[in-house]
Amino acid sequence: DIQLTQSPSFLSASVGDRVTITCRASQGISSYLAWYQQKPGKAPKLLIYAASTLQSGVPSRFSGSGSGTEFTLTISSLQPEDFATYYCQQLNSFGPGTKVDIK
Amino acid sequence: EVQLVQSGAEVKKPGESLRISCKGSGYSFTSYWISWVRQMPGKGLEWMGRIDPSDSYTNYSPSFQGHVTISADKSISTAYLQWSSLKASDTAMYYCARREDSLTFDPWGQGTLVTVSS
Numbered sequence: 345d346i347q348l349t350q351s352p353s354f355l356s357a358s359v360g361d362r363v364t365i366t367c368r369a370s371q372g373i374s375s376y377l378a379w380y381q382q383k384p385g386k387a388p389k390l391l392i393y394a395a396s397t398l399q400s401g402v403p404s405r406f407s408g409s410g411s412g413t414e415f416t417l418t419i420s421s422l423q424p425e426d427f428a429t430y431y432c433q434q435l436n437s438f439g440p441g442t443k444v445d446i447k
Numbered sequence: 448e449v450q451l452v453q454s455g456a457e458v459k460k461p462g463e464s465l466r467i468s469c470k471g472s473g474y475s476f477t478s479y480w481i482s483w484v485r486q487m488p489g490k491g492l493e494w495m496g497r498i499d500p501s502d503s504y505t506n507y508s509p510s511f512q513g514h515v516t517i518s519a520d521k522s523i524s525t526a527y528l529q530w531s532s533l534k535a536s537d538t539a540m541y542y543c544a545r546r547e548d549s550l551t552f553d554p555w556g557q558g559t560l561v562t563v564s565s
Contacts, residue, residue: 378551380492387542387555388492394549435550436482436494436508 346370348432348439356447363419365442367432372412376434379408379417382441383428391430392417419444449473451481451543451556458562459533466529467559469543476524477501480546483517483528486558487539497546498526533563 347370357363367377375395380388390399392408395415405420419426427446432439454468469481482497496507500519507517519526526543541559544552 376550378549380552382492387558388544388552389555390551390553393547393551397549399553431492433492433551436497438492438494441491 346373346434346437348434348437350430350432350439350442352442353440354443354445356445357422358447359422359424361422361447363422363426363444365417365430365444367410367415367417367439369413369415369434373434375411377408377410377415378433379406380431380433381426381428382431388431449545449554451545451554453541453543453556453559456560456562458564460565461533461535461563463533463563464529464531465533465561466527467541467561469526469528469556471524471526471545474545477521481519481526482544482546482552483515483526484542484544484552484555485511485539486542492542495528495541500524500526533561535563535565537561538563 349368351366377395379392381391382388391402391406396408407418409416429441429443431441450472452470477500480497480499483495485493495511496517498505498517498519500521505517516529543556547553
């Protein structure tokens with residue numbers, strides 16, 4: 345099975361900051377990677393699929409890139425509603441999550 | 448609107464059985480697999496298994512094989528996750544999610560909290 349790791353596991357940032365989260369796969373997965381946002385007490389929400397395609401309705405400040413074994417999720421200007429935990433996913437595997445907290 | 452609506456929170460004792468449900472609406476229920484995902488308190492997401500509602504074919508994660516059963520009733524567009532004998536370690540939030548052609552999970556149900564305590 346493919347293992348996914350994320351870094352950092354936790355980050356503290358301010359409104360307006362540019363934030364980058366990295367997801368690494370234990371073997372090449374082409375561009376079959378998705379990103380989800382989960383807020384406390386809520387179900388995960390799909391943000392990006394196929395590594396870089398923005399899901400309909402997701403703000404354009406979110407972007408994804410990468411292929412093979414290294415992928416990134418970038419939030420260009422962090423907004424108050426973006427404080428959440430972010431997970432990457434490939435097939436049936438999820439990364440361990442990155443919690444984005446208020447500095 | 449494509450939607451998955453799950454059954455309500457459950458409080459059970461160890462050894463009891465349980466079945467929770469996930470009802471799909473707004474799309475052809477038999478055209479997409481349904482997966483179940485566990486989230487233990489304060490932890491990450493774990494894929495448990497999936498079902499193809501068109502023929503009820505199932506796949507399970509090795510971590511959950513033999514511990515849970517996934518089923519579906521396509522006549523009422525509902526998938527199920529069941530336990531025959533709950534343990535305290537089954538305490539978690541359980542989500543159902545539709546598997547998209549893009550190999551993602553979307554949408555998700557609102558989650559069902561299962562608490563197992565004596």
